[in-house]
Amino acid sequence: MTNTIGIDRVLFTADAPYGSMKAGRQFFEQMPIDANDKEKIAHLNAERLLGL
Numbered sequence: 304m305t306n307t308i309g310i311d312r313v314l315f316t317a318d319a320p321y322g323s324m325k326a327g328r329q330f331f332e333q334m335p336i337d338a339n340d341k342e343k344i345a346h347l348n349a350e351r352l353l354g355l
Contacts, residue, residue, distance in 0.1 A: 310340045314349050 317327035336344070349355075
């Protein structure tokens, strides 16, 4: 998916309260993604999008 839309357009989310944020975070941390890209997904893209 990131090959199509680009890593700068991906955000981390979970289906809380229906899904566990803790489980989602553990899954995310184990994914084989570059550390810089993980930072973008985890918070940098959202900060840019929301103007924070």
